[in-house]
Amino acid sequence: MIFYIGKRILQGTVVIVITAFLSFLLFNFVTDPVANMVGQETTAEDMEALRERLGFNDPVPVQFVRFMGNAVQGEFGISYQMQRSVKSLFRERFPATFELVMVSTLLALVIGIPLGVYTGLHRNGKIANGILGASLIGVSLPTFIISILFIYLFAVILRWLPPFGRGDTVAIVGYWTTGLLSISGLKSIILPAFTLCLYQLALILRIVRSEMLEALQTDYIKFAKARGLQNRVINYEYAFKNTLIPVITVLGLQVSSMLAFSVVTESVFQWPGLGMLFIQAAQFGDIPIITAYLLMATVIFVSINLLVDVIYYLIDPRLRVPSSSAAG
Amino acid sequence: MKKFLIEHIIDTDFFYQYRRSPRVIVASSIILLIIFSAVFAPLLTPHRPFDPATLELMDSRTPPFFQEGGSTTFLLGTDDQGRDVLAIIMYGSRISLIVGFGSVLLAMVIGISIGLLSGYTGGWIDSFFMRLADIQLTFPSILIALLVDSIARVLFTGSAQDEVAIFILILAIGISTWPQYARMTRSGAMVEKGKDYIAAARIIKVNPRKIMFRHILPNIMGPNLVLATLGLAGAVIVEATLSFLGIGIPPTTPSLGTLIRIGNDYLFSGEWWITIFPAVALVILVLSINILGDWLRDVLNPKLQ
Numbered sequence: 001m002i003f004y005i006g007k008r009i010l011q012g013t014v015v016i017v018i019t020a021f022l023s024f025l026l027f028n029f030v031t032d033p034v035a036n037m038v039g040q041e042t043t044a045e046d047m048e049a050l051r052e053r054l055g056f057n058d059p060v061p062v063q064f065v066r067f068m069g070n071a072v073q074g075e076f077g078i079s080y081q082m083q084r085s086v087k088s089l090f091r092e093r094f095p096a097t098f099e100l101v102m103v104s105t106l107l108a109l110v111i112g113i114p115l116g117v118y119t120g121l122h123r124n125g126k127i128a129n130g131i132l133g134a135s136l137i138g139v140s141l142p143t144f145i146i147s148i149l150f151i152y153l154f155a156v157i158l159r160w161l162p163p164f165g166r167g168d169t170v171a172i173v174g175y176w177t178t179g180l181l182s183i184s185g186l187k188s189i190i191l192p193a194f195t196l197c198l199y200q201l202a203l204i205l206r207i208v209r210s211e212m213l214e215a216l217q218t219d220y221i222k223f224a225k226a227r228g229l230q231n232r233v234i235n236y237e238y239a240f241k242n243t244l245i246p247v248i249t250v251l252g253l254q255v256s257s258m259l260a261f262s263v264v265t266e267s268v269f270q271w272p273g274l275g276m277l278f279i280q281a282a283q284f285g286d287i288p289i290i291t292a293y294l295l296m297a298t299v300i301f302v303s304i305n306l307l308v309d310v311i312y313y314l315i316d317p318r319l320r321v322p323s324s325s326a327a328g
Numbered sequence: 329m330k331k332f333l334i335e336h337i338i339d340t341d342f343f344y345q346y347r348r349s350p351r352v353i354v355a356s357s358i359i360l361l362i363i364f365s366a367v368f369a370p371l372l373t374p375h376r377p378f379d380p381a382t383l384e385l386m387d388s389r390t391p392p393f394f395q396e397g398g399s400t401t402f403l404l405g406t407d408d409q410g411r412d413v414l415a416i417i418m419y420g421s422r423i424s425l426i427v428g429f430g431s432v433l434l435a436m437v438i439g440i441s442i443g444l445l446s447g448y449t450g451g452w453i454d455s456f457f458m459r460l461a462d463i464q465l466t467f468p469s470i471l472i473a474l475l476v477d478s479i480a481r482v483l484f485t486g487s488a489q490d491e492v493a494i495f496i497l498i499l500a501i502g503i504s505t506w507p508q509y510a511r512m513t514r515s516g517a518m519v520e521k522g523k524d525y526i527a528a529a530r531i532i533k534v535n536p537r538k539i540m541f542r543h544i545l546p547n548i549m550g551p552n553l554v555l556a557t558l559g560l561a562g563a564v565i566v567e568a569t570l571s572f573l574g575i576g577i578p579p580t581t582p583s584l585g586t587l588i589r590i591g592n593d594y595l596f597s598g599e600w601w602i603t604i605f606p607a608v609a610l611v612i613l614v615l616s617i618n619i620l621g622d623w624l625r626d627v628l629n630p631k632l633q
Contacts, residue, residue: 015463030482140615142565144572145607148588152595152604163596260471267573268592282478282575290478297471305466 008309012302019298023291024067027076028056030287076292081284086292089277091175096166097266097273099178101258103189104197105251112201113247116208117240123213132209135202143261147195147268154191162188164270192269196261200254204247211243245315252308256301345627355619362613366425369418375402377411377419378581389594392601405601408594413601416587417609423583424610427497428564432556434502439509440552444540446510447517458514461507472504473566477575490578497576501563508555516548550628557621561614568610584610 042050051057055066070076076086115135119128138146155163167184169177179185215221216239224234263275270276274293281289346352365372376382388410390402404413442461446454464472477500484492520526521544529539564584570576571585572592579586584606591603 011459011463026479026482140618141611142569142614144569145588145611148592148595148603148607152600156596156598257468257471260468260474263471263474264569264573278474278478279573279575282474282481282573285482287482290482294475294479297475301467 004313005306005310008306012306015302016295016298020068020071020295021064023071023294024064026294027067027287027291028063071295074292076288079281079286079289081281081286081289086288088175089289090274090292090296093272093274093277095176095178096271097259097262097275099180100189100193100196100262100266100271100273101255103180103193104258105200105255107193108197108200108204108254109247109251111197112204113208115201116205116243117212117235119205120209120212120216120243121235131205135205138198139202143195143199143264144268146198147192147265150191150195151268161191163191166272192265192271195269196258196265199261200251200258203250203254207246207250208243211246212239215239215242248315249308249312252304252311256304259297259300342627349623351619352623355616355623358612358616359620362421362609362616363425365418366422369415369422373412373415373418375412375415377415389599389602391599392605404605405599407591407602413605416582417584417606420582420584420587420606421609421613423494423577423581424564424567424585424613427494427501427567427577427583428560430494430498431501431505431563431567432559434498435505435559436509436552436556438502439506440513440545442506443510443513444517444544447514448521448536448540448544450518454514457510461510464504464507469504469562470566470569473500473570474573474575476500476503477570481575490580493577497567497570500570501566504566505559505562508559509552512551512555513548516551517544520544520547554621554625554628557617557624561617561621564610564614564617584613 055063058066074087074090078084079086079089082089115131119131122128151163154161162184165188166179167186167188168182169179169185170181171177179189221234221239224238262271262273263278265271266273266275267279274296277289278293280286281293388406388408390399390406390410392405392413393399393403395405402412402414404417406412407416442457446457477496480496480499481489484496517540526539526543529543534543567576567583568585568588571583572589574589577583577586579590582590587606588603588610591599591601591606594602
């Protein structure tokens with residue numbers, strides 16, 4: 001167990017260091033950072049002096065160590081496009097993305113699990129088949145097209161919900177703002193959160209359904225039926241509980257993929273989060289933000305994957321057999 | 329009696345399966361139709377959407393023919409510059425298909441080469457490339473495509489960016505999807521490696537490269553082609569998504585995704601056709617490719633029959 005986790009941590013560290021090195025190359029050598037800092041009237045000598053003072057003439061390993069030191073503290077310099085420090089921009093935008101991902105995860109669970117249980121219990125029912133078919137369509141349509149259709153239907157034709165933005169936000173502590181405490185904020189989050197959760201919703205629905213179907217075939221359920229227990233008790237006390245382990249692991253992995261898809265959703269709904277910040281940076285070639293996002297995404301992905309592995313180990317006792325008796 | 333080639337094809341089990349599935353006949357006809365109209369777009373449409381001399385600003389934002397104010401000159405209406413929507417969809421699917429096929433080809437070349445090398449030679453080469461594939465597979469491919477695309481765009485800033493946009497996209501999508509082909513090829517190569525014909529080839533000292541590409545590769549092409557078909561649908565979607573986000577194909581030579589992006593601005597003023605028709609075209613194309621890919625997977629897998 002410890003050996004396995006240690007190996008995974010080592011692997012994750014290697015990935016992060018390689019990505020960091022790539023970001024470092026991108027940050028320092030693709031364009032001239034000094035030329036981006038100074039005005040047009042600066043003389044060549046002044047630029048050279050600035051270069052020397054900021055350490056761009058140091059050996060590459062020294063620069064890399066300095067870059068890493070800064071990166072750990074979240075310092076990625078100043079955004080070319082916004083003329084503000086990347087750190088403050090990320091701080092300001094992070095709560096929006098965090099809220100969006102959390103609300104959609106919650107939606108996916110709250111809608112997906114009951115529908116999965118229902119379709120699992122009513123195997124050949126018309127409604128159940130309809131739900132399954134609809135979930136397939138939801139998965140096969142590209143995210144941004146679903147978003148456009150939702151905006152057209154709910155914002156342009158029906159005028160129920162705002163088509164873009166985050167609504168009014170309330171500051172809680174320091175830089176952390178939330179849109180969940182105002183009516184317009186709540187209304188604004190419905191469309192983007194629902195679009196973002198569709199894929200996860202369909203996935204959870206299908207996993208819960210197949211786990212339910214499997215659980216209902218097992219001997220302990222047959223025995224419970226033979227004992228004459230109520231259907232409600234059998235379905236929810238015995239069968240349903242066993243469907244939750246795969247849901248937890250899938251959810252962990254899906255939170256990280258939601259982070260990736262939030263780029264698309266945020267861009268369509270003009271949601272002022274990290275994804276939109278990244279897209280604007282990519283459009284303008286704003287290297288400090290691109291590098292910061294690259295590193296942040298890598299760190300988040302590696303840690304979530306590690307966390308899921310650990311949780312899997314803790315939840316499923318079958319994986320805890322001593323490695324001498326296991327094949328790998 | 330000597331049979332013609334066409335009769336051989338009709339006699340095959342493959343064709344028999346094809347004839348029996350109407351869904352697949354419809355899907356493959358749609359794909360052929362879209363490819364045909366994309367390739368021959370200049371001959372099929374009377375409009376020249378990218379020649380400013382033929383555009384009339386008076387024609388701009390004409391609704392489709394079945395709505396009030398529409399005309400049969402522009403069957404699906406026109407966009408903000410007076411370009412015929414049907415014509416720009418035909419030209420747009422051209423770019424989408426070029427990027428789709430190009431990136432699938434690139435991913436296959438990288439993935440199959442690495443897979444053959446890993447599966448055939450084994451050892452540290454194998455573990456190095458397979459760890460790399462494992463790591464890459466933990467990231468969603470769209471995120472990798474996004475990152476590669478944005479980094480490549482930084483390297484080509486300025487006017488050159490629009491000209492190389494297609495190649496940047498092919499590179500980004502190709503790099504983001506190679507591990508699937510590598511894994512599939514590797515496992516196939518490992519099975520084939522143990523068979524007698526490979527041992528025979530080795531004994532008579534055939535060049536290892538020749539063994540890999542001439543002897544092993546043809547035997548493991550089937551599953552790779554299924555992956556490629558499904559991968560084409562995925563590549564078209566990723567291309568459309570990146571173009572929609574404004575970091576893909578530029579509006580001067582739009583792809584389907586770029587068209588949806590342009591049209592999206594007019595959705596709020598009620599001109600729905602500028603964005604909805606390209607979106608419908610994209611969905612139909614992707615859905616048809618997926619249906620064909622699923623069917624190919626079932627037919628080429630003898631265990632399922």
